[in-house]
Amino acid sequence: MSFLDLLELDFVQTALIAAAVLGLVAGVLGPLVVTRKMAFAVHGTSELAFTGGAAALLLGVGIGYGALAGSIIAAVLLGVLSRRESDRDSVIGAILAFGLGMGILMLALYKGRASNKFGLLTGQIVGVDSTDLNLLVVSSGVVLVVLAFIYRPLFFASVDPDVAVSRGVPVRALSVVFAVLVGVATALSVQVVGALLVLALMITPAAAAMRVTASPLRATVLSVVFAEVAAVGGILLSLQPGLPVSALVTAVSFVIYLVCRGIGALRRRVLV
């Protein structure tokens, strides 16, 4: 089949739409996640999304809903248990390890097709059907609307918490709300790139963008562009050779990151 024939296929088109929606959500959230130093929290949340997905598989309900439930529970747990900044790292580590173990147990108990199991960890975007796509689009819409409403105080609380508190910004409540938004986005990404590679969409594009600009608006726009290029570009590249989508998504996103690091380093040398 030629490349163009492949693009005609329904499941490929569904996958591309899913990737584009995810790229947008992950790209918008990314700079805030990086600013708040939540990369490890995202990773932990994605492992719990995997656990939720595995539980759903075992119980025979939609994996998407299981993943969503798992990561929202994870986000709330992290928010409640890590009241102090210094606790956060170890709390995530503890929850992550337990969640992953439970997920593996549930997969072991599951008697269905093995490819379903592997897909949860490494992504199975070509398996996204129209019900999944609906869930994805609706949840993404909700995430973006909530984010638009809380964006300014959230950004204030992320970069300048002391002064934000003094201006009456509900810093603690916002951090829980944001953790839940990240949880939802993570659960959605799990469908596409798998639990192990969520960071490639949520962290890497934002980290790359933040290397080349200090303007928050420009960083967010670039982060969305990079995430789109990685998600959509990764799928397109994977079609013809029939390689795993997640491998190419992460590869594209990492190349962008390296290039941006290079540009950032060069520019700093010129300035200094």
Add this chain to the structure above:
Amino acid sequence: MSAISLRGARLSYGDRVLWDGLDLDVEPGEFLAVLGPNGSGKTSLMRVLLGLQPLSSGTVLIAGGNHAIGYVPQQRALDQSMTLRGRDLVGLGLDGHSWGFGLRGRRERRIRVDAAIASVGGSRYADSPVGVLSGGEQQRLRVAQALVGDPAVLLCDEPLLSLDLANQRVVSELIDKRRREADTAVLFVTHELNPVLPLVDRVLYLVGGRFRVGTPEEVMNSRTLSELYRTPVEVVRVRDQILVVGAGACEEQTHHLSAEAAS
């Protein structure tokens, strides 16, 4: 009407009373320094005024309410890689607490932010990432951030800490200029009175649940401070500096003394 008004204010955590029966009026344009050793309740007073901490009893009133307050924090090293320019930091002081994106009135917003940055002489580095600026430059932007909302009250929490002498002078002069031009009341929490002594109208001195309010002459003398600390404290005036010497009365000031002696 006073800019800040405390009546019979008491703050206690369980048995520990930070202060009780505190009556305080700060007038528009007045510069009040808040002094005292660590743990005497300076920061708690700040939190009460910001509305973050309820009083155990008594009342607190800020003219114009909480949004009429500008807040200048301590200088802390900002993350070098933070995606934030000087103008973004200042802009957050204007409307960072409001919900939504704030797409309306961007022109006017820009004009106000530019004006605030210009008033502290920060236009040159307004578009640089804040993480690469010096402590003094960051602290000037902090002053702009506090002033951009046109506050009636300016709360400063050790804003000179970790700045060198030249920058201490610049930052305190910026704050002084503001209160003279716009009649803004200034409440200035500090370990060190000397850098702002020429600007100070009155002092609030807090020690172990006791306090004294008055002009620097009324408070910063051996008798008053000995009463407050309940131990002999010597206050010496050397040129235009006040030096406090006592049995560990106020560590910071004795440190300062030894630093002065060394230089």
